[in-house]
Amino acid sequence: MNTLEQIRLVWKPLAFMLCLMPAALVVTDAMxxxxxxxxxxxxxxxxxxxxxxxxxxxxxxxxxxxxxxTGWNWLARFRRMLGLFAFFYVLMHFLTWLVLxxxxxxxxxxxxxxERPFITIGFIALLLLTAMAVTSTNGMRRxxxxxxxxxxxxxxxxxxxxxxxxxxxxxxxxREPLIYAAILAxxxxxxxxxxxQRFGFSEA
Amino acid sequence: MLILKPADIRPSEITSEANYLNRRQFIKAGAxxxxxxxxxxxxxxxxxxxxxxxxxxxxxxxFSTDEPANSFEDITTYNNYYEFGTGKGDPAKNAQxxxxxxxxxxxxxxxxxxxxxxxxxxxxxxxxxxRIYRMRCVEAWSMVIPWVGISLADVVKxxxxxxxxxxxxxxxxxxxxxxxxxxxxxxxxxxxxxxxIAEATHPLSxxxxxLYGEVxxxxxxxxxxxxxxWKYGFKGIKGIVRMSFVESxxxxxxxxxxxxxxxxxxxxxxxxxxxxxxxxxxxxxxxxVFSSKQPTRMFNGYAEQVAHLYTGxxxxxxx
Numbered sequence: 001m002n003t004l005e006q007i008r009l010v011w012k013p014l015a016f017m018l019c020l021m022p023a024a025l026v027v028t029d030a031m032x033x034x035x036x037x038x039x040x041x042x043x044x045x046x047x048x049x050x051x052x053x054x055x056x057x058x059x060x061x062x063x064x065x066x067x068x069x070t071g072w073n074w075l076a077r078f079r080r081m082l083g084l085f086a087f088f089y090v091l092m093h094f095l096t097w098l099v100l101x102x103x104x105x106x107x108x109x110x111x112x113x114x115e116r117p118f119i120t121i122g123f124i125a126l127l128l129l130t131a132m133a134v135t136s137t138n139g140m141r142r143x144x145x146x147x148x149x150x151x152x153x154x155x156x157x158x159x160x161x162x163x164x165x166x167x168x169x170x171x172x173x174x175r176e177p178l179i180y181a182a183i184l185a186x187x188x189x190x191x192x193x194x195x196x197q198r199f200g201f202s203e204a
Numbered sequence: 205m206l207i208l209k210p211a212d213i214r215p216s217e218i219t220s221e222a223n224y225l226n227r228r229q230f231i232k233a234g235a236x237x238x239x240x241x242x243x244x245x246x247x248x249x250x251x252x253x254x255x256x257x258x259x260x261x262x263x264x265x266x267f268s269t270d271e272p273a274n275s276f277e278d279i280t281t282y283n284n285y286y287e288f289g290t291g292k293g294d295p296a297k298n299a300q301x302x303x304x305x306x307x308x309x310x311x312x313x314x315x316x317x318x319x320x321x322x323x324x325x326x327x328x329x330x331x332x333x334x335r336i337y338r339m340r341c342v343e344a345w346s347m348v349i350p351w352v353g354i355s356l357a358d359v360v361k362x363x364x365x366x367x368x369x370x371x372x373x374x375x376x377x378x379x380x381x382x383x384x385x386x387x388x389x390x391x392x393x394x395x396x397x398x399x400x401i402a403e404a405t406h407p408l409s410x411x412x413x414x415l416y417g418e419v420x421x422x423x424x425x426x427x428x429x430x431x432x433x434w435k436y437g438f439k440g441i442k443g444i445v446r447m448s449f450v451e452s453x454x455x456x457x458x459x460x461x462x463x464x465x466x467x468x469x470x471x472x473x474x475x476x477x478x479x480x481x482x483x484x485x486x487x488x489x490x491x492x493v494f495s496s497k498q499p500t501r502m503f504n505g506y507a508e509q510v511a512h513l514y515t516g517x518x519x520x521x522x523x
Contacts (some may be wrong), residue, residue: 030493038293039274039282039489040345101487103496108482118480168480171343172390172461173290 007077015078019085022052023092042100046093053090054162058183060086061155065190080136083155087133090162094126118168125161128154156191159184249327249354251413251427253305259352259414261332267408268336274347274490280421282489284341285442286390287376287383288423294385295423302382304427313449316364323427327413329362330354334417335410337433340472340504346486351431352414357405365401369449373398374430374441391457397430397441398454398468402513408433408506411444434506436470467523471514472504476523
Protein backbone atom coordinates (compact mmCIF):
# COMPACT_ATOMS: atom_id res chain seq x y z
CA MET A 1 0.00 0.00 0.00
CA ASN A 2 1.41 3.41 -0.90
CA THR A 3 0.94 6.45 1.30
CA LEU A 4 -2.05 7.80 -0.57
CA GLU A 5 -3.85 4.48 -0.37
CA GLN A 6 -3.00 4.23 3.30
CA ILE A 7 -4.55 7.61 3.94
CA ARG A 8 -7.64 6.76 1.93
CA LEU A 9 -8.20 3.27 3.27
CA VAL A 10 -6.93 3.48 6.84
CA TRP A 11 -6.44 6.95 8.24
CA LYS A 12 -9.42 8.67 6.70
CA PRO A 13 -11.97 6.09 7.92
CA LEU A 14 -10.32 6.20 11.35
CA ALA A 15 -10.49 9.99 11.46
CA PHE A 16 -14.10 9.83 10.30
CA MET A 17 -15.01 7.54 13.19
CA LEU A 18 -13.17 9.78 15.63
CA CYS A 19 -14.98 12.87 14.37
CA LEU A 20 -18.30 11.09 14.88
CA MET A 21 -17.53 10.35 18.53
CA PRO A 22 -19.15 13.51 20.00
CA ALA A 23 -22.40 12.73 18.16
CA ALA A 24 -22.24 9.07 19.20
CA LEU A 25 -21.75 10.18 22.80
CA VAL A 26 -24.89 12.32 22.61
CA VAL A 27 -26.83 9.26 21.42
CA THR A 28 -25.47 6.92 24.11
CA ASP A 29 -25.98 9.53 26.85
CA ALA A 30 -29.54 10.10 25.64
CA MET A 31 -30.23 6.37 25.91
CA UNK A 32 -29.06 6.21 29.52
CA UNK A 33 -32.01 5.88 31.85
CA UNK A 34 -30.25 7.75 34.66
CA UNK A 35 -30.36 11.00 32.75
CA UNK A 36 -26.96 11.06 31.08
CA UNK A 37 -27.78 14.45 29.57
CA UNK A 38 -28.71 16.07 32.90
CA UNK A 39 -31.79 17.97 34.02
CA UNK A 40 -32.06 20.02 30.82
CA UNK A 41 -31.23 17.55 28.02
CA UNK A 42 -32.23 19.89 25.19
CA UNK A 43 -29.85 22.60 26.37
CA UNK A 44 -27.12 20.00 26.87
CA UNK A 45 -27.48 18.60 23.33
CA UNK A 46 -27.70 22.12 21.89
CA UNK A 47 -24.52 23.14 23.71
CA UNK A 48 -22.58 20.03 22.75
CA UNK A 49 -23.40 20.27 19.04
CA UNK A 50 -22.71 24.01 19.03
CA UNK A 51 -19.39 23.57 20.78
CA UNK A 52 -18.27 20.85 18.38
CA UNK A 53 -19.36 22.94 15.41
CA UNK A 54 -17.09 25.70 16.63
CA UNK A 55 -14.25 23.30 17.45
CA UNK A 56 -14.34 21.65 14.02
CA UNK A 57 -14.41 25.06 12.35
CA UNK A 58 -11.21 25.92 14.23
CA UNK A 59 -9.64 22.52 13.51
CA UNK A 60 -10.40 22.80 9.78
CA UNK A 61 -8.98 26.30 9.73
CA UNK A 62 -5.81 25.08 11.45
CA UNK A 63 -5.04 22.49 8.74
CA UNK A 64 -3.34 24.80 6.24
CA UNK A 65 -1.18 26.74 8.74
CA UNK A 66 -0.16 23.46 10.39
CA UNK A 67 0.66 21.90 7.04
CA UNK A 68 2.82 24.85 6.05
CA UNK A 69 4.62 25.05 9.36
CA THR A 70 5.35 21.34 9.65
CA GLY A 71 5.63 20.37 6.02
CA TRP A 72 3.14 17.54 6.63
CA ASN A 73 1.40 17.82 3.31
CA TRP A 74 -0.79 14.76 3.94
CA LEU A 75 -2.79 16.97 6.35
CA ALA A 76 -4.45 18.62 3.35
CA ARG A 77 -6.21 15.33 2.60
CA PHE A 78 -8.24 15.72 5.79
CA ARG A 79 -9.28 19.34 5.38
CA ARG A 80 -12.51 18.77 3.47
CA MET A 81 -13.67 16.10 5.87
CA LEU A 82 -12.98 18.30 8.90
CA GLY A 83 -14.82 21.19 7.29
CA LEU A 84 -17.77 18.96 6.50
CA PHE A 85 -17.85 17.82 10.13
CA ALA A 86 -17.98 21.48 11.20
CA PHE A 87 -21.01 21.82 8.91
CA PHE A 88 -22.52 18.60 10.29
CA TYR A 89 -22.27 19.69 13.93
CA VAL A 90 -23.54 23.21 13.26
CA LEU A 91 -26.45 21.73 11.29
CA MET A 92 -27.25 19.37 14.18
CA HIS A 93 -27.07 22.33 16.55
CA PHE A 94 -29.53 24.21 14.33
CA LEU A 95 -31.87 21.22 13.97
CA THR A 96 -31.85 20.62 17.74
CA TRP A 97 -32.84 24.25 18.22
CA LEU A 98 -35.47 24.09 15.48
CA VAL A 99 -37.14 20.82 16.44
CA LEU A 100 -36.52 20.25 20.15
CA UNK A 101 -36.01 23.74 21.55
CA UNK A 102 -38.48 25.68 19.41
CA UNK A 103 -40.75 22.71 18.70
CA UNK A 104 -41.11 23.78 15.04
CA UNK A 105 -43.17 26.79 16.09
CA UNK A 106 -42.54 28.81 12.94
CA UNK A 107 -43.65 32.28 14.05
CA UNK A 108 -41.30 32.13 17.06
CA UNK A 109 -38.49 30.72 14.90
CA UNK A 110 -38.81 33.44 12.26
CA UNK A 111 -39.00 36.10 14.97
CA UNK A 112 -35.90 34.77 16.71
CA UNK A 113 -33.84 34.58 13.52
CA UNK A 114 -34.92 38.08 12.52
CA GLU A 115 -34.92 39.85 15.86
CA ARG A 116 -32.38 38.17 18.11
CA PRO A 117 -29.00 39.30 16.76
CA PHE A 118 -27.12 36.37 18.25
CA ILE A 119 -29.46 33.96 16.47
CA THR A 120 -29.24 35.99 13.24
CA ILE A 121 -25.46 35.73 13.14
CA GLY A 122 -25.58 32.04 13.98
CA PHE A 123 -27.97 31.54 11.09
CA ILE A 124 -25.71 33.46 8.70
CA ALA A 125 -22.81 31.22 9.73
CA LEU A 126 -24.95 28.17 8.94
CA LEU A 127 -25.82 29.57 5.49
CA LEU A 128 -22.14 30.15 4.72
CA LEU A 129 -21.26 26.64 5.87
CA THR A 130 -24.04 25.23 3.71
CA ALA A 131 -22.69 27.04 0.67
CA MET A 132 -19.23 25.66 1.38
CA ALA A 133 -20.52 22.14 1.98
CA VAL A 134 -22.50 22.14 -1.28
CA THR A 135 -19.47 23.34 -3.24
CA SER A 136 -17.02 21.00 -1.55
CA THR A 137 -16.98 18.36 -4.28
CA ASN A 138 -14.11 18.13 -6.76
CA GLY A 139 -16.48 18.88 -9.63
CA MET A 140 -17.78 22.05 -7.99
CA ARG A 141 -14.26 23.11 -7.18
CA ARG A 142 -13.23 22.80 -10.83
CA UNK A 143 -16.36 24.52 -12.06
CA UNK A 144 -16.02 27.50 -9.72
CA UNK A 145 -12.32 28.01 -10.35
CA UNK A 146 -10.95 31.07 -8.59
CA UNK A 147 -14.31 31.91 -7.05
CA UNK A 148 -14.19 28.63 -5.15
CA UNK A 149 -11.24 29.85 -3.11
CA UNK A 150 -12.95 33.19 -2.47
CA UNK A 151 -16.09 31.44 -1.26
CA UNK A 152 -14.16 29.09 0.97
CA UNK A 153 -12.24 31.90 2.64
CA UNK A 154 -15.58 32.58 4.34
CA UNK A 155 -14.59 29.76 6.71
CA UNK A 156 -12.89 32.56 8.65
CA UNK A 157 -16.15 34.51 8.69
CA UNK A 158 -17.89 31.39 9.98
CA UNK A 159 -15.34 31.18 12.81
CA UNK A 160 -15.83 34.83 13.70
CA UNK A 161 -19.64 34.62 13.55
CA UNK A 162 -19.57 31.44 15.60
CA UNK A 163 -17.45 32.99 18.35
CA UNK A 164 -19.64 36.08 18.32
CA UNK A 165 -22.79 33.95 18.47
CA UNK A 166 -21.41 32.12 21.51
CA UNK A 167 -20.10 35.27 23.21
CA UNK A 168 -23.44 37.03 22.85
CA UNK A 169 -25.52 34.42 24.57
CA UNK A 170 -23.25 33.99 27.59
CA UNK A 171 -24.52 35.78 30.71
CA UNK A 172 -21.32 36.79 32.43
CA UNK A 173 -18.61 34.14 32.15
CA UNK A 174 -16.92 34.92 28.84
CA ARG A 175 -13.88 32.70 29.45
CA GLU A 176 -14.79 30.02 26.91
CA PRO A 177 -15.79 32.32 24.04
CA LEU A 178 -12.62 34.25 24.80
CA ILE A 179 -10.53 31.10 24.28
CA TYR A 180 -12.18 30.48 20.89
CA ALA A 181 -11.65 34.13 19.97
CA ALA A 182 -7.95 33.84 20.84
CA ILE A 183 -7.54 30.69 18.72
CA LEU A 184 -9.29 32.35 15.79
CA ALA A 185 -7.13 35.45 16.18
CA UNK A 186 -3.97 33.33 15.99
CA UNK A 187 -5.21 31.46 12.89
CA UNK A 188 -6.29 34.61 11.10
CA UNK A 189 -3.18 36.48 12.26
CA UNK A 190 -1.00 33.77 10.75
CA UNK A 191 -2.70 34.05 7.36
CA UNK A 192 -2.39 37.85 7.35
CA UNK A 193 1.25 37.67 8.38
CA UNK A 194 1.91 35.04 5.72
CA UNK A 195 0.34 37.13 3.01
CA UNK A 196 2.42 40.15 4.03
CA GLN A 197 5.58 38.04 3.87
CA ARG A 198 4.64 36.85 0.41
CA PHE A 199 3.86 40.35 -0.85
CA GLY A 200 7.10 41.65 0.63
CA PHE A 201 8.95 38.88 -1.17
CA SER A 202 7.39 39.49 -4.57
CA GLU A 203 7.98 43.22 -4.35
CA ALA A 204 11.66 42.78 -3.63
CA MET B 205 -48.17 60.93 17.19
CA LEU B 206 -48.71 59.36 20.52
CA ILE B 207 -49.00 55.62 20.42
CA LEU B 208 -50.65 54.13 23.43
CA LYS B 209 -49.10 50.93 24.64
CA PRO B 210 -51.38 48.39 26.25
CA ALA B 211 -51.17 48.31 30.01
CA ASP B 212 -48.71 45.75 31.28
CA ILE B 213 -51.17 44.36 33.76
CA ARG B 214 -54.80 43.91 32.94
CA PRO B 215 -57.07 45.45 35.56
CA SER B 216 -58.48 41.99 36.16
CA GLU B 217 -55.07 40.89 37.31
CA ILE B 218 -54.95 43.45 40.08
CA THR B 219 -56.38 42.39 43.38
CA SER B 220 -58.68 44.90 44.96
CA GLU B 221 -57.73 45.90 48.46
CA ALA B 222 -60.93 44.40 49.85
CA ASN B 223 -60.14 41.08 48.25
CA TYR B 224 -56.61 41.33 49.47
CA LEU B 225 -57.71 41.94 53.06
CA ASN B 226 -60.13 39.09 52.71
CA ARG B 227 -57.26 36.90 51.71
CA ARG B 228 -55.26 38.02 54.72
CA GLN B 229 -58.11 37.06 57.00
CA PHE B 230 -58.35 33.72 55.33
CA ILE B 231 -54.64 33.13 55.83
CA LYS B 232 -54.81 34.24 59.45
CA ALA B 233 -57.71 31.92 60.12
CA GLY B 234 -55.83 29.09 58.48
CA ALA B 235 -52.67 29.82 60.41
CA UNK B 236 -54.58 29.94 63.67
CA UNK B 237 -56.32 26.66 62.94
CA UNK B 238 -52.97 25.13 62.06
CA UNK B 239 -51.37 26.55 65.19
CA UNK B 240 -54.13 25.20 67.41
CA UNK B 241 -53.66 21.73 65.99
CA UNK B 242 -50.03 21.66 67.05
CA UNK B 243 -49.34 20.59 70.61
CA UNK B 244 -45.80 21.98 70.61
CA UNK B 245 -45.41 25.70 71.24
CA UNK B 246 -45.66 27.57 67.94
CA UNK B 247 -42.76 29.52 66.50
CA UNK B 248 -39.63 27.60 67.26
CA UNK B 249 -37.93 26.69 64.04
CA UNK B 250 -35.04 24.34 64.50
CA UNK B 251 -32.76 23.74 61.53
CA UNK B 252 -30.18 21.02 62.17
CA UNK B 253 -26.63 21.55 60.95
CA UNK B 254 -26.34 18.07 59.43
CA UNK B 255 -26.74 17.90 55.69
CA UNK B 256 -29.85 16.05 54.60
CA UNK B 257 -31.37 16.02 58.11
CA UNK B 258 -35.17 15.97 58.29
CA UNK B 259 -36.89 19.15 59.42
CA UNK B 260 -39.63 18.83 62.03
CA UNK B 261 -42.82 20.80 62.55
CA UNK B 262 -43.29 21.95 58.97
CA UNK B 263 -46.66 23.62 58.35
CA UNK B 264 -48.45 23.55 55.01
CA UNK B 265 -49.24 26.73 53.10
CA UNK B 266 -52.14 27.71 50.92
CA PHE B 267 -49.64 29.57 48.76
CA SER B 268 -48.24 26.25 47.53
CA THR B 269 -48.97 25.33 43.96
CA ASP B 270 -50.43 21.91 43.19
CA GLU B 271 -48.30 21.57 40.07
CA PRO B 272 -46.02 18.52 40.22
CA ALA B 273 -42.71 19.38 41.83
CA ASN B 274 -39.40 18.73 40.10
CA SER B 275 -37.33 15.84 41.34
CA PHE B 276 -34.83 16.37 44.17
CA GLU B 277 -32.20 15.33 41.64
CA ASP B 278 -33.16 18.04 39.12
CA ILE B 279 -33.38 20.77 41.76
CA THR B 280 -30.04 19.89 43.33
CA THR B 281 -27.97 19.28 40.19
CA TYR B 282 -29.15 22.00 37.83
CA ASN B 283 -28.98 25.54 39.15
CA ASN B 284 -27.00 28.74 39.14
CA TYR B 285 -24.82 29.62 42.12
CA TYR B 286 -21.88 31.43 40.56
CA GLU B 287 -19.92 31.37 43.84
CA PHE B 288 -19.35 27.68 43.09
CA GLY B 289 -18.84 27.99 39.31
CA THR B 290 -20.78 29.22 36.29
CA GLY B 291 -21.88 25.80 35.00
CA LYS B 292 -25.29 24.49 36.03
CA GLY B 293 -23.70 21.36 37.51
CA ASP B 294 -20.87 23.24 39.27
CA PRO B 295 -22.73 24.07 42.52
CA ALA B 296 -23.56 20.40 43.12
CA LYS B 297 -19.92 19.48 42.46
CA ASN B 298 -18.18 22.26 44.35
CA ALA B 299 -20.44 23.06 47.32
CA GLN B 300 -20.24 19.69 49.05
CA UNK B 301 -17.56 20.69 51.55
CA UNK B 302 -19.08 24.10 52.27
CA UNK B 303 -19.36 24.85 56.00
CA UNK B 304 -22.74 26.19 57.08
CA UNK B 305 -21.93 26.27 60.83
CA UNK B 306 -21.05 28.38 62.67
CA UNK B 307 -23.00 30.91 60.60
CA UNK B 308 -23.63 34.49 61.59
CA UNK B 309 -26.01 36.92 59.96
CA UNK B 310 -25.33 40.61 60.43
CA UNK B 311 -28.54 42.62 60.75
CA UNK B 312 -27.93 46.33 60.37
CA UNK B 313 -29.34 49.64 59.19
CA UNK B 314 -32.60 51.36 60.06
CA UNK B 315 -34.10 48.92 62.55
CA UNK B 316 -34.57 48.82 66.29
CA UNK B 317 -32.98 45.42 66.70
CA UNK B 318 -29.64 45.11 64.93
CA UNK B 319 -26.35 43.32 65.41
CA UNK B 320 -24.76 39.99 64.51
CA UNK B 321 -26.95 37.00 65.20
CA UNK B 322 -26.21 33.31 65.09
CA UNK B 323 -28.17 31.46 62.37
CA UNK B 324 -29.88 29.10 64.85
CA UNK B 325 -31.08 32.07 66.92
CA UNK B 326 -32.02 33.94 63.75
CA UNK B 327 -34.56 31.32 62.64
CA UNK B 328 -35.78 30.25 66.09
CA UNK B 329 -38.63 32.77 66.55
CA UNK B 330 -40.39 31.71 63.32
CA UNK B 331 -42.53 28.93 61.90
CA UNK B 332 -41.29 26.49 59.29
CA UNK B 333 -43.64 26.23 56.35
CA UNK B 334 -43.52 24.26 53.16
CA ARG B 335 -43.93 26.50 50.12
CA ILE B 336 -44.18 24.75 46.79
CA TYR B 337 -43.37 27.53 44.37
CA ARG B 338 -42.77 27.94 40.69
CA MET B 339 -39.24 29.17 39.98
CA ARG B 340 -38.62 31.02 36.72
CA CYS B 341 -35.00 31.60 35.75
CA VAL B 342 -34.12 34.65 33.65
CA GLU B 343 -32.57 32.14 31.21
CA ALA B 344 -36.11 31.01 30.28
CA TRP B 345 -36.30 27.70 32.13
CA SER B 346 -38.43 26.92 35.15
CA MET B 347 -39.03 24.42 37.91
CA VAL B 348 -41.49 23.72 40.70
CA ILE B 349 -39.66 23.57 44.02
CA PRO B 350 -40.94 22.45 47.45
CA TRP B 351 -39.05 24.88 49.67
CA VAL B 352 -39.22 24.90 53.44
CA GLY B 353 -38.84 28.37 54.81
CA ILE B 354 -39.82 31.11 57.18
CA SER B 355 -41.91 34.11 56.27
CA LEU B 356 -39.68 37.04 55.37
CA ALA B 357 -42.45 39.39 56.51
CA ASP B 358 -42.22 37.86 60.01
CA VAL B 359 -38.45 38.22 59.97
CA VAL B 360 -38.59 41.86 58.87
CA LYS B 361 -41.18 42.73 61.51
CA UNK B 362 -39.15 40.93 64.17
CA UNK B 363 -36.25 43.37 63.74
CA UNK B 364 -38.65 46.35 63.87
CA UNK B 365 -37.47 48.48 60.95
CA UNK B 366 -37.89 52.23 61.40
CA UNK B 367 -39.78 54.48 58.99
CA UNK B 368 -36.48 55.22 57.23
CA UNK B 369 -36.17 51.61 56.10
CA UNK B 370 -37.47 51.60 52.51
CA UNK B 371 -35.53 48.59 51.24
CA UNK B 372 -34.03 45.38 52.57
CA UNK B 373 -30.61 44.51 51.19
CA UNK B 374 -28.92 41.11 51.40
CA UNK B 375 -25.35 39.92 50.95
CA UNK B 376 -23.83 36.48 50.37
CA UNK B 377 -20.78 35.19 52.22
CA UNK B 378 -17.47 36.34 50.72
CA UNK B 379 -15.07 33.44 51.08
CA UNK B 380 -12.96 32.64 47.99
CA UNK B 381 -11.30 29.75 49.83
CA UNK B 382 -14.58 27.90 50.19
CA UNK B 383 -16.25 29.41 47.15
CA UNK B 384 -14.01 28.80 44.13
CA UNK B 385 -16.21 30.88 41.84
CA UNK B 386 -15.28 33.99 43.79
CA UNK B 387 -11.65 33.63 42.73
CA UNK B 388 -12.62 34.98 39.31
CA UNK B 389 -14.34 38.31 38.93
CA UNK B 390 -17.29 37.05 36.93
CA UNK B 391 -19.44 39.23 39.19
CA UNK B 392 -18.50 41.93 41.69
CA UNK B 393 -18.38 39.82 44.87
CA UNK B 394 -20.01 39.47 47.31
CA UNK B 395 -23.34 38.80 45.61
CA UNK B 396 -25.92 41.43 46.53
CA UNK B 397 -29.68 41.54 46.27
CA UNK B 398 -32.50 43.63 47.60
CA UNK B 399 -36.25 44.15 47.83
CA UNK B 400 -38.51 47.03 48.65
CA ILE B 401 -40.00 46.81 52.14
CA ALA B 402 -43.40 46.13 50.55
CA GLU B 403 -41.93 43.21 48.59
CA ALA B 404 -40.05 41.87 51.59
CA THR B 405 -43.16 41.94 53.76
CA HIS B 406 -45.37 40.35 51.12
CA PRO B 407 -46.67 36.99 52.39
CA LEU B 408 -45.19 35.14 49.39
CA SER B 409 -41.59 36.14 50.21
CA UNK B 410 -39.68 33.63 52.29
CA UNK B 411 -36.23 32.83 53.55
CA UNK B 412 -35.75 29.19 52.62
CA UNK B 413 -33.86 26.86 54.94
CA UNK B 414 -35.03 23.54 53.55
CA LEU B 415 -35.97 21.55 50.46
CA TYR B 416 -38.22 18.48 50.26
CA GLY B 417 -38.58 18.49 54.06
CA GLU B 418 -34.83 18.35 54.60
CA VAL B 419 -32.10 20.82 55.45
CA UNK B 420 -31.39 22.99 52.40
CA UNK B 421 -28.55 21.42 50.34
CA UNK B 422 -25.38 23.51 50.14
CA UNK B 423 -25.66 23.95 46.38
CA UNK B 424 -29.11 25.50 46.75
CA UNK B 425 -27.95 28.19 49.18
CA UNK B 426 -27.58 26.67 52.66
CA UNK B 427 -28.04 27.59 55.35
CA UNK B 428 -30.44 30.34 54.28
CA UNK B 429 -31.52 31.89 50.99
CA UNK B 430 -34.17 34.23 49.68
CA UNK B 431 -37.12 32.99 47.60
CA UNK B 432 -39.37 35.53 45.86
CA UNK B 433 -41.46 33.45 43.46
CA TRP B 434 -42.79 36.23 41.24
CA LYS B 435 -39.28 37.43 40.38
CA TYR B 436 -36.55 35.89 38.24
CA GLY B 437 -34.48 33.33 40.10
CA PHE B 438 -31.38 35.50 40.39
CA LYS B 439 -33.18 37.61 43.00
CA GLY B 440 -33.04 34.56 45.28
CA ILE B 441 -29.72 35.34 46.94
CA LYS B 442 -28.04 32.35 48.60
CA GLY B 443 -25.79 31.85 51.63
CA ILE B 444 -27.00 35.07 53.25
CA VAL B 445 -24.70 36.68 55.84
CA ARG B 446 -26.06 40.23 55.88
CA MET B 447 -29.49 41.77 55.98
CA SER B 448 -29.61 45.57 55.94
CA PHE B 449 -32.54 47.94 56.30
CA VAL B 450 -31.68 50.84 54.02
CA GLU B 451 -33.23 54.06 52.83
CA SER B 452 -32.25 54.08 49.17
CA UNK B 453 -32.42 51.39 46.51
CA UNK B 454 -29.53 49.00 47.11
CA UNK B 455 -27.15 47.95 44.34
CA UNK B 456 -27.77 44.42 43.13
CA UNK B 457 -25.22 42.11 41.52
CA UNK B 458 -26.72 41.38 38.09
CA UNK B 459 -27.87 44.94 37.71
CA UNK B 460 -24.30 46.07 38.44
CA UNK B 461 -22.96 43.58 35.88
CA UNK B 462 -25.37 44.46 33.04
CA UNK B 463 -27.79 47.27 33.94
CA UNK B 464 -29.57 47.26 30.56
CA UNK B 465 -30.32 43.55 30.90
CA UNK B 466 -31.14 43.06 34.58
CA UNK B 467 -33.14 45.54 36.60
CA UNK B 468 -33.65 45.94 40.32
CA UNK B 469 -37.22 44.66 40.22
CA UNK B 470 -36.64 41.66 37.93
CA UNK B 471 -40.30 40.70 38.00
CA UNK B 472 -41.17 37.81 35.73
CA UNK B 473 -42.80 39.44 32.72
CA UNK B 474 -43.48 37.68 29.40
CA UNK B 475 -44.00 41.02 27.68
CA UNK B 476 -40.61 42.50 28.48
CA UNK B 477 -37.91 40.51 26.71
CA UNK B 478 -34.34 40.19 27.80
CA UNK B 479 -32.41 42.28 25.25
CA UNK B 480 -30.93 39.09 23.81
CA UNK B 481 -33.72 36.56 24.15
CA UNK B 482 -37.48 36.26 24.49
CA UNK B 483 -39.12 35.90 27.89
CA UNK B 484 -42.49 34.92 26.42
CA UNK B 485 -42.03 31.19 26.92
CA UNK B 486 -40.13 28.92 29.26
CA UNK B 487 -38.84 25.38 29.31
CA UNK B 488 -40.14 23.44 32.30
CA UNK B 489 -37.28 21.27 33.50
CA UNK B 490 -38.25 17.60 33.67
CA UNK B 491 -41.10 17.96 31.18
CA UNK B 492 -39.36 15.71 28.67
CA VAL B 493 -37.36 16.22 25.51
CA PHE B 494 -40.36 16.33 23.20
CA SER B 495 -42.59 18.65 25.23
CA SER B 496 -42.79 22.20 23.98
CA LYS B 497 -42.05 25.30 25.98
CA GLN B 498 -44.91 26.72 27.98
CA PRO B 499 -46.05 30.33 28.01
CA THR B 500 -44.53 32.42 30.80
CA ARG B 501 -47.14 34.03 33.02
CA MET B 502 -47.17 37.59 34.31
CA PHE B 503 -45.41 37.70 37.69
CA ASN B 504 -44.76 33.98 37.18
CA GLY B 505 -48.45 33.27 37.78
CA TYR B 506 -48.57 35.21 41.06
CA ALA B 507 -50.15 38.35 39.56
CA GLU B 508 -53.27 38.01 41.65
CA GLN B 509 -51.21 38.24 44.80
CA VAL B 510 -48.54 40.78 43.84
CA ALA B 511 -49.73 42.98 40.97
CA HIS B 512 -51.01 45.61 43.42
CA LEU B 513 -47.42 46.20 44.56
CA TYR B 514 -46.66 47.73 41.18
CA THR B 515 -49.71 49.79 40.30
CA GLY B 516 -48.55 52.93 38.54
CA UNK B 517 -45.09 51.58 37.92
CA UNK B 518 -44.02 51.33 34.25
CA UNK B 519 -42.89 47.71 34.18
CA UNK B 520 -41.21 48.22 30.81
CA UNK B 521 -38.95 50.84 32.33
CA UNK B 522 -38.60 49.24 35.74
CA UNK B 523 -37.81 45.73 34.54
